[in-house]
Amino acid sequence: MKHEQFDSDDVMKNIIRKGGLEQPSFNFTNTVMSKIHSPQSAAAFIYQPVISRKAWITIGALFVALCGFVFLIPPGGNSAVDLSKYILPAQQTINNALSKIAGSISFINSFSTLVIIAAAGWLLFAADKYLRRMVFTS
């Protein structure tokens, strides 16, 4: 980009340039390159996400397992599971499962529970993205 002269003052410019630039040490570059190849350096500088991929998979699996667990439990609490009895329209099935999750909190309906769970998942994801951006712009 072209150097801007917002206030032409070549005299001060020449004076300031007399200061020159200090030179770093002779082996500056070699020192950096040698650290690049060291495992300790890689561990110190390679970005580690706040929520790792494994953690995300675990959270997702737990959520799916929870939904599946609630879906499979018969309303009467019987231990026998007969899937054929619970093949209901999709909307009714989901509502039943979420009602069980809500439990005794009667003022929370199924839709609100779904929204809360979705919002929690989104917040986790957004927090990871935000923290990642902070690390790379710092």
Next chain:
Amino acid sequence: MQYQDDNFYIDKILGGDTAAYASLIDKHKTMAYNIAWRILKSREDAEEIAQDSFLKVYYSLKEFKRESKFSTWLFRIVYNNTISRVRKKKLDVDSFDDENYEWMEPADTAKEMERLSQNEQKKYVNDAISRLPEEDATVITLFYMNESSIEEISTVTGLSQSNVKVKLFRSRKRLHEELQNMLKEELVDII
């Protein structure tokens, strides 16, 4: 030594040629070092900051989006790391004595400077810059030594472009006054 464009080296590094990073370091190490040195006023600390910044840049190279110049991104990291170090150490910047000077025009100051040896001129200018606040010293260094644009300086320091212009104007005035003071003292010592 003639260097290629930064993107040439970045593409090689991302392609697996780690050795190409040495050329990028050689190209930008002097300015990176000076940004840190102007603020920290310590060769060892400035070297450490500059080297750590180059390492951080290397490991983050895949994330570099090339929306700005590589040097702007690098210098921003150096500047931020330097400021963090200053805040940790709570270094004090020498305050500027606001004495009343008999005002000389910059051209007269330049003539007075010419009487000094090259080493003395360098020392005086560097001493004067070292008395500026850290942001002002960085702005002056980038603008005059690196010929960075106002926009680039704004990106490196996080200041608005209008703020950069104001700091440039005020810093030049302060530098001029500081040099006048030093030249007066030199004259007194000689007498």
